[in-house]
Structure formats: structure tokens, C-alpha cells
Amino acid sequence: MSADSAPTTALLGFGDFGTHLVDLLAARFPGAARTVAPSDVDEVFGAGARSRTSCLVVALWRPAPAFCERVDGLAHAAGVPWLLVSDEHPALLIGPYVAPGAGPCFRCYSDRRVQHDTHREDTRAVYDAYDKDPEFGPSGHLPSHVRITAAIAHGIVSRPAGHVGRVTGVDKRNLALSRHPVVSRHGCHRCGAPPPPRDRLASLLGVRDLESTRV
Numbered sequence: 701m702s703a704d705s706a707p708t709t710a711l712l713g714f715g716d717f718g719t720h721l722v723d724l725l726a727a728r729f730p731g732a733a734r735t736v737a738p739s740d741v742d743e744v745f746g747a748g749a750r751s752r753t754s755c756l757v758v759a760l761w762r763p764a765p766a767f768c769e770r771v772d773g774l775a776h777a778a779g780v781p782w783l784l785v786s787d788e789h790p791a792l793l794i795g796p797y798v799a800p801g802a803g804p805c806f807r808c809y810s811d812r813r814v815q816h817d818t819h820r821e822d823t824r825a826v827y828d829a830y831d832k833d834p835e836f837g838p839s840g841h842l843p844s845h846v847r848i849t850a851a852i853a854h855g856i857v858s859r860p861a862g863h864v865g866r867v868t869g870v871d872k873r874n875l876a877l878s879r880h881p882v883v884s885r886h887g888c889h890r891c892g893a894p895p896p897p898r899d900r901l902a903s904l905l906g907v908r909d910l911e912s913t914r915v
């Protein structure tokens with residue numbers, strides 16, 4: 701790629717689902733996308749990343765939390781947005797679209813999911829197993845699911861406004877669509893959500909008055 705080339709969308713797929721999806725996306729971005737390998741992630745976000753890469757799409761056949769955490773750190777350091785796409789039975793998840801400096805990060809997304817997961821211990825055990833063994837996970841996918849997911853991902857990457865920090869879900873059992881916002885954690889050092897205004901909260905609660913009267 702020459703130095704004055706326009707930045708392109710980088711596509712990275714894992715597993716049969718991810719590589720199939722990346723192939724479909726590459727066809728939807730003729731001349732404006734390039735496929736990269738996991739070992740190329742450092743190069744994607746290396747020096748001059750913004751001039752080479754407009755966005756990275758990471759398409760996963762199943763969750764890969766440690767890899768996504770690494771991608772998110774590199775993306776924020778380089779200031780390059782990225783989109784997570786994952787087959788996470790029974791849902792296809794497209795998002796969040798992480799735009800460094802403009803919305804919540806992957807770490808906040810992960811923490812919010814744990815917060816709302818009533819089976820968080822089981823989920824953690826499965827995720828740990830995924831991180832330890834790149835080959836471990838469910839096999840097989842329907843081509844129609846990949847086509848649906850690729851169409852949604854293409855729409856988000858083409859027009860990201862309105863999609864920052866949001867996750868679109870497709871229920872594989874009935875193809876029902878859902879859309880959820882990610883709320884940044886207060887005080888997150890990566891996506892910059894400010895800590896709660898403690899002085900204002902104390903004032904609203906009348907804490908100083910309560911302490912002074914020893915109630």
C-alpha cells in the first residue's frame with residue numbers, strides 16, 4: 701500500500717464463521733478492504749495506523765475475550781475504531797462499534813455483561829477455556845446466519861454514526877433483532893467516562909449535615 705493511499709477497512713476472521721463473514725465483507729467493500737491475520741494486529745495498529753486503517757472488523761466463531769481486550773488496548777492507543785462480530789449461541793452479536801474517544805470501550809462492554817450475567821461463573825469458566833485453547837469451541841454454522849451478520853456489519857462500518865457503543869443482536873432461533881447500548885463504567889481509564897461527582901452527591905444527600913449532628 702502506498703503512503704498516500706486512502707485508509708481501508710481491515711478484516712480479521714477467526715474460525716469458519718469468521719473467515720466466511722470476512723469473505724462476504726471483502727466482497728461488499730471492493731477495493732476498500734483488506735484481510736489481515738491475527739499476527740498482523742500489531743501492524744494494523746502500529747505507527748501511522750490512522751492513515752492506513754479506517755476501521756478493523758474482528759469476526760469470531762465464538763468469544764475470544766483476551767484477544768479482544770488486546771485489540772481494544774491497541775485500538776485506543778492508535779485512535780482507530782473497531783467492530784466486534786461474534787457468533788455467541790444462541791445469538792449473533794454485532795458490536796459494540798468501539799470508537800476511541802467517542803464511546804465506551806470493550807472492557808466496559810465486558811464488565812457490563814458480567815454485571816448482568818446470572819451465570820457469570822459458568823461464563824467465566826467457558827471464556828477461560830476459550831482463551832487457553834484457540835481450537836476449542838462449537839463447530840458449524842448456517843450460511844444464512846453469516847449473510848445476515850455480514851449485512852448488518854457492513855451497514856455499521858459504512859455509516860457508523862448512531863452505532864458507536866451499541867450492540868445489535870440476532871436471535872438465531874427466530875431471527876429476532878435487538879439493539880442495546882453499552883454504558884461506560886464511571887472512571888474507566890480507557891474510554892474516559894468521568895467519575896461520579898462526589899461533592900455534588902454528598903451535597904444532595906446532606907452528608908455533612910448528618911455527620912455534624914451524629915445521626
Ligand SMILES: [Zn+2]
Binds near residue numbers: 884
Ligand atoms: Zn471503558
